[in-house]
Amino acid sequence: MKLRPYQIGIVEKGIEVLKKHRFLYLAMEVRTGKTLTSLAMSLALPVRNLLFITKKKAISSIQDDYNLLNPPYDITIINYESLHKIESKQWDLIVCDEAHSMGAFPKPSLRAKTVKSLLQIHNPYVILLSGTPTPESYSQMYHQVYGIYTNPFREHINFYKFSKQYVKVTQKKIGALSINDYSNGLTSILDVMKPYTIAYTQKEAGFKVHTDEEILFVEVSGLTHSLIHKLKTDLVVEGKDNVILADTAVKLMSKIHQMCSGTVKFESGDSMVFDLSKAEFIRQQFKNKKIAIFYKFKEELNALKKVFKKSLCTELEDFNTTNQSIALQIVSGREGISLKNAQALVYYNIDFSATSYWHSRDRMTTKDRLYNKIYWIFAEGGIETDIYRSVIKKKDYTLNHFKKDLLNL
Numbered sequence: 001m002k003l004r005p006y007q008i009g010i011v012e013k014g015i016e017v018l019k020k021h022r023f024l025y026l027a028m029e030v031r032t033g034k035t036l037t038s039l040a041m042s043l044a045l046p047v048r049n050l051l052f053i054t055k056k057k058a059i060s061s062i063q064d065d066y067n068l069l070n071p072p073y074d075i076t077i078i079n080y081e082s083l084h085k086i087e088s089k090q091w092d093l094i095v096c097d098e099a100h101s102m103g104a105f106p107k108p109s110l111r112a113k114t115v116k117s118l119l120q121i122h123n124p125y126v127i128l129l130s131g132t133p134t135p136e137s138y139s140q141m142y143h144q145v146y147g148i149y150t151n152p153f154r155e156h157i158n159f160y161k162f163s164k165q166y167v168k169v170t171q172k173k174i175g176a177l178s179i180n181d182y183s184n185g186l187t188s189i190l191d192v193m194k195p196y197t198i199a200y201t202q203k204e205a206g207f208k209v210h211t212d213e214e215i216l217f218v219e220v221s222g223l224t225h226s227l228i229h230k231l232k233t234d235l236v237v238e239g240k241d242n243v244i245l246a247d248t249a250v251k252l253m254s255k256i257h258q259m260c261s262g263t264v265k266f267e268s269g270d271s272m273v274f275d276l277s278k279a280e281f282i283r284q285q286f287k288n289k290k291i292a293i294f295y296k297f298k299e300e301l302n303a304l305k306k307v308f309k310k311s312l313c314t315e316l317e318d319f320n321t322t323n324q325s326i327a328l329q330i331v332s333g334r335e336g337i338s339l340k341n342a343q344a345l346v347y348y349n350i351d352f353s354a355t356s357y358w359h360s361r362d363r364m365t366t367k368d369r370l371y372n373k374i375y376w377i378f379a380e381g382g383i384e385t386d387i388y389r390s391v392i393k394k395k396d397y398t399l400n401h402f403k404k405d406l407l408n409l
Contacts, residue, residue, distance in 0.1 A: 006205055007037045013198055014041045014127075022125050023148050025099070027199040029131045030362040031207070031338070036065045038095050038127045043071055045125055047092040052077045053115065054097035057316065057328075058336030062097075083114050091122045096144075098335045099128035100355075103140030106159045106182050116147025123149055133197075135355040136396070138185030139167055141193060152192045166192075202365070209365050211372040215388070216285065220262065220277045220379045227274075228259050232406070242266035253383075253402040260382035261349045263299035271299040278377050279307040282346055285375075292319070292342035293327045294334075294360055296349035301327055304348065334360035344373045350387045352398075357391040 003011065010028070017024045018041065028034035042050055052062055056079040066075050078086060080101070094115075096102070102112040119126065126148050134140045142162050145151035156162035159182070163169055168184040190197075202209075227244070230237050235252065237244040245267045246252035258264050262275030282293065282304075293312075295301055304312055304327050312325050319326035320341055328337075330351045339345065342364050351357065364372045378384035386405040390397040 003036065003040060004033065004205075006200070007033055007040070010037050010198055010200060011040045011044075014038075015044045017196060017198065018045060018125050018127070021150050021196055023128075023145075023150050023196055024126070025128045025130075025133060025145075025193060025197040027130055027133050027197055029200065029202045029205075030359070031365045032131075032200055032202060032205045034129050034131070035062055035097070036069065038129060039065060039069050039071065039075075041127070042073060042093055045093060047073045047125070049073065049089055049091055050075045050093045050095065051086070051091045051118075051124075052095045052097065053080055053083065055079055055332065055336045056081070057332055058097065060316065061336070061338065080111050080114070083118065086118070091118075091124045093125040093127070094119065094122070095127045095129060097129045099144045100130045100133055100135055100140060101335075102144045103134065103142075105137075105139045105143060106163070106180075108143045108146070108159070112143040112147070119147040119149070132355070132358065134185070134189075135358070137183040138187065138189040139163070139182050141185070141189050142166075145193075152196065207365065209369050209372055211361065211365075211374060213361075213374045213376065215376045215378055215385070216281070217378055217380045218277050218281045220260070220382070221275045224259060224262060224275045224277070224379070225381070227264075228256055231255060231259070242268055242270060242272075249399055249403065252406075253399060256383050257349075257352075257387075258297055258299075260379040260384060261295075261297070261300055262303060263297055265297075265299070271297075273299055273303045273306065276303055276307055278348055278379070279303045282348065282377060283307050286325075286344065286346065289325075289343045290323060290341065291325045291344045291346050292339040292363065293325060293346045293348055294330045295327060296330055296351055298329070300348050301329070330356050330360055333363070337363060338366070339363040340366045340369065344375060346375045346377065348377055350376065350378075350384050350391070352387060352391075352396055354391040354394045354396050358394065 014024050026034050026038055050073050052075060054062055059077050062077050142153060142159050153162055163182055166186050166189050167182050170181045171178050172181040227237055231244060231246055235246045244255060244264055246255050261278055263273050265271045312327055313319055314327055318324055334356050345364055361374055387397040390401055
């Protein structure tokens with residue numbers, strides 16, 4: 001398989017960084033080929049066994065890239081959640097895909113701690129991959145790299161020590177409590193990471209795709225409107241067998257978010273679909289088109305299955321080899337997969353996360369594609385429009401936003 005000219009240049013630079021530091025952060029934007037590029041770098045290193053850690057849905061596409069490249073080293077591809085099952089082997093190179101997912105702070109996530117333990121056992125070459133290394137805060141960098149022996153912040157034994165030099169710590173209120181806010185990481189973090197980082201954009205790669213977004217409003221059922229109104233007013237809706245309870249602002253926000261798309265999770269833990277308006281609208285609007293649908297809550301998939309029946313799948317292999325449309329949960333489908341075979345991308349619902357917005361909307365993009373069409377399906381008078389206004393500005397939709405918007409719902 002031939003690499004594109006820009007990928008060959010990145011491979012050459014990356015090998016230099018790896019030989020000097022044993023560590024590279026490859027920050028190539030979505031669809032520019034960071035997986036293949038990282039695998040190609042390994043050809044110039046003393047690598048016999050490569051461990052590639054990624055998301056479950058991306059495993060098959062990474063295996064395809066490996067097969068096309070046909071390198072002389074062995075590869076094991078595994079998702080983060082299965083790392084505890086990893087076989088005992090000397091790993092010469094470990095690649096961590098979507099590395100920003102290890103960026104929780106001030107305390108490390110289980111994912112970051114598991115990867116750190118693995119790195120300390122093997123002391124391998126390390127390549128971190130992400131199109132957006134610090135999507136919400138520069139502070140997210142520390143726990144992505146803290147397990148790497150040669151990382152530039154190694155003198156700081158934990159995040160709190162690191163924050164004294166690299167974070168403008170402020171105070172924020174949560175109810176009656178005042179706590180430290182570590183989200184204001186300084187740009188000097190990126191300056192320190194520069195010798196270890198290769199960044200590359202779609203524009204630099206020659207992508208010419210134009211993305212057009214359109215919001216389509218659906219008139220949901222009268223039942224949906226009345227349930228939302230009652231919940232806002234009474235904070236509880238009691239049925240014959242189940243209860244919808246919103247005894248905190250967080251629960252009220254979540255319940256209204258669910259109900260605007262015709263589903264709800266009861267206090268018992270059971271869930272149900274009570275309004276198929278959105279699913280039926282999508283089926284009618286995109287009849288005879290091969291589309292990819294992103295949903296937020298699990299019960300929304302059941303709504304789509306009830307309406308689409310056998311014309312809908314949930315696996316990429318089926319989507320790529322049949323005429324079926326595909327439904328994917330936003331968080332699991334926003335990274336590491338290609339939806340290039342979709343004629344349009346349709347959002348059944350919207351996530352509170354700005355990261356989900358910016359990552360998922362690029363899933364159709366390829367070097368040769370010139371046009372992407374994205375549709376957002378919002379309930380008339382629902383919460384989705386308010387969430388959208390926030391995430392397009394690269395801001396998560398928070399409880400504070402919800403409290404301000406509640407009066408208008």
